Amino acid sequence: MATDRERAGAKAPRQRADEKDARKRSRAKRPTLGERLRRVAAAAAEPPEETFEARPQWLASRSRRDFMLFGAGILVIAATGWWLLPERTKRRWLPTAHDRLDSLAARVGLTPEQRERQLNRVLTFDDDVAEALYSRTRAVRTYDRPDLRPLRNNYHGRTPGPEHVAGWRLNLTGLASGRAESLGLGELTSRFKRHDMNTRLVCVEGWSHVAAWGGLRFADLLAAFPPAAEARWASLRSNVSLNGRGEHEPYYVSLDLETLRHPQALLATHHAGAPLTLAHGAPLRLVVPMKLGLKNIKAITDIAYTTDEPADFWNERGYSRYDGI
Amino acid sequence: MNDRTRPLTAAKARPAPPREPVLVVRKHDLWVRVSHWGHVPLLVGLIGTGLAIYWAAPVFRHAPTPGNPRGDYLADLGIALASRFGTSSAPSLWLYERASLGPSQLASALRLHWLFAYLYMVCGAMYVLGLLRGGGWRALMPRASDPAEALAMIRFYLGVIPNALAKRPWPHPPVAGKYNALQRGAYLTMPIVGLLVVLSGWAMHHPATLPWLERAFWNYDGARVVHFVCMLILGGFMVPHILLVAADGWDTFRSMVTGWSLRLKGTRHGH
Numbered sequence: 351m352a353t354d355r356e357r358a359g360a361k362a363p364r365q366r367a368d369e370k371d372a373r374k375r376s377r378a379k380r381p382t383l384g385e386r387l388r389r390v391a392a393a394a395a396e397p398p399e400e401t402f403e404a405r406p407q408w409l410a411s412r413s414r415r416d417f418m419l420f421g422a423g424i425l426v427i428a429a430t431g432w433w434l435l436p437e438r439t440k441r442r443w444l445p446t447a448h449d450r451l452d453s454l455a456a457r458v459g460l461t462p463e464q465r466e467r468q469l470n471r472v473l474t475f476d477d478d479v480a481e482a483l484y485s486r487t488r489a490v491r492t493y494d495r496p497d498l499r500p501l502r503n504n505y506h507g508r509t510p511g512p513e514h515v516a517g518w519r520l521n522l523t524g525l526a527s528g529r530a531e532s533l534g535l536g537e538l539t540s541r542f543k544r545h546d547m548n549t550r551l552v553c554v555e556g557w558s559h560v561a562a563w564g565g566l567r568f569a570d571l572l573a574a575f576p577p578a579a580e581a582r583w584a585s586l587r588s589n590v591s592l593n594g595r596g597e598h599e600p601y602y603v604s605l606d607l608e609t610l611r612h613p614q615a616l617l618a619t620h621h622a623g624a625p626l627t628l629a630h631g632a633p634l635r636l637v638v639p640m641k642l643g644l645k646n647i648k649a650i651t652d653i654a655y656t657t658d659e660p661a662d663f664w665n666e667r668g669y670s671r672y673d674g675i
Numbered sequence: 676m677n678d679r680t681r682p683l684t685a686a687k688a689r690p691a692p693p694r695e696p697v698l699v700v701r702k703h704d705l706w707v708r709v710s711h712w713g714h715v716p717l718l719v720g721l722i723g724t725g726l727a728i729y730w731a732a733p734v735f736r737h738a739p740t741p742g743n744p745r746g747d748y749l750a751d752l753g754i755a756l757a758s759r760f761g762t763s764s765a766p767s768l769w770l771y772e773r774a775s776l777g778p779s780q781l782a783s784a785l786r787l788h789w790l791f792a793y794l795y796m797v798c799g800a801m802y803v804l805g806l807l808r809g810g811g812w813r814a815l816m817p818r819a820s821d822p823a824e825a826l827a828m829i830r831f832y833l834g835v836i837p838n839a840l841a842k843r844p845w846p847h848p849p850v851a852g853k854y855n856a857l858q859r860g861a862y863l864t865m866p867i868v869g870l871l872v873v874l875s876g877w878a879m880h881h882p883a884t885l886p887w888l889e890r891a892f893w894n895y896d897g898a899r900v901v902h903f904v905c906m907l908i909l910g911g912f913m914v915p916h917i918l919l920v921a922a923d924g925w926d927t928f929r930s931m932v933t934g935w936s937l938r939l940k941g942t943r944h945g946h
Contacts, residue, residue: 668782
């Protein structure tokens with residue numbers, strides 16, 4: 351207040367009156383809101399239609415050229431569309447003609463092998479976009495409460511029996527020490543701090559579930575047992591997994607170390623406040639909420655750090671490799 | 676013999692094309708035309724692969740019923756259509772087998788959906804840039820007169836068939852500009868819905884790395900619902916669009932291929 355008065359007092363009254371006038375004038379010059387809206391409307395107003403004179407022959411030849419291009423476009427798109435369709439869809443839609451159309455397409459180089467190559471490039475591109483969006487410092491959204499309905503066990507095979515849990519150990523290879531480590535569940539839970547979080551598990555199929563997880567940070571395991579300096583990847587494997595007929599069928603996923611160093615990448619021991627059930631990956635599973643559910647491998651038995659990208663179960667079956675969401 | 680002479684006489688009977696220049700109207704920018712037609716295969720591809728993805732985990736569901744253990748409304752629709760048109764295969768899959776790549780094709784459908792989605796974004800951007808480049812966007816801007824004009828158009832459309840049957844004259848309401856109010860509304864809605872379908876798609880594709888976008892649709896399932904509704908609007912738009920262009924005639928169709936029209940203002944919907 352005092353400073354205001356001082357500043358005002360420092361100026362001559364005449365000068366003050368001039369400033370006031372100037373301000374008033376500039377305010378008068380400045381358009382009102384209504385005036386501004388009118389100007390915007392005038393700029394957006396549709397102008398009268400634009401006409402030009404043309405000789406009929408010129409119009410006919412132009413029209414012919416454009417429709418030939420249009421027709422050529424339809425043919426190219428129809429051929430490409432047919433080539434892109436999965437084999438099973440083609441067989442179902444045109445059970446009698448699909449063989450002949452396929453050999454016709456193959457004659458111009460549109461073979462199924464070419465298609466697989468091109469579509470896998472699309473997957474790689476999309477994975478690169480996902481990787482560019484990912485940041486280890488950005489937290490994944492957490493929720494106050496988990497979903498109340500039971501968490502779905504969507505594993506494609508059967509659930510392994512309880513017998514493997516008693517003698518369970520986690521085997522680590524590819525470490526900086528050059529040794530192979532083997533850790534029991536007690537060692538993991540006593541040595542590392544437990545973290546809890548409610549995050550959304552998103553399935554590649556489209557359903558999702560906010561679940562309450564508890565476990566140790568993967569980053570803590572990486573700090574305690576550092577991988578070899580040149581390692582960029584981890585291969586996580588469950589040797590106790592079963593297929594749909596109950597036969598032994600290992601499940602394995604590839605994960606980049608950049609993801610595993612995220613503070614919300616957990617080696618979970620608990621779900622919904624209780625130790626993991628067999629259906630949800632007892633005794634230890636991965637929870638990476640920045641990846642699709644299929645990377646959240648259950649009943650992990652082996653972790654190997656590698657320089658090159660390791661094999662991934664669902665990538666071998668036509669799904670993407672990075673699976674960042 | 677007759678066969679050879681007939682075309683000649685027919686050609687003679689046709690009036691000779693005028694030699695003097697005619698007046699034509701510039702209608703659609705090249706970019707608008709190319710991307711307009713590009714949207715057709717892309718939307719068909721996106722819906723066909725999208726429904727195959729939707730099959731894996733339907734959003735709109737009710738309590739399980741005997742023929743429909745997942746309670747999927749689209750399976751109900753398939754069962755209804757199958758009993759209407761007759762089918763030998765599983766009726767609950769009737770719609771998925773015909774309108775999409777089919778059931779159990781998730782990996783293929785996802786790959787193709789990403790391909791079409793990236794192309795759709797390019798195509799949509801091209802359409803908007805074409806509207807800006809050619810000044811076509813001005814014809815889509817809403818006006819104060821739109822509600823009254825839209826009501827007049829609805830009244831006109833409702834009366835077309837009864838008046839045609841009664842052989843009564845039924846004049847088209849006057850149209851000031853390139854489009855009538857209903858067209859303007861529909862053509863402006865499409866790019867907006869297109870933007871929404873892209874944003875909700877990204878929200879589902881990257882809920883973890885784009886959490887702000889996921890929140891914009893409330894949550895993951897909110898984005899799925901918006902994505903599905905946008906698909907219905909985009910697909911539903913095609914039906915009246917094609918019917919009305921067919922009713923309007925060749926000149927309107929040609930103008931989206933060649934860019935020009937012979938129909939000068941006042942020659943059709945006369946003022």
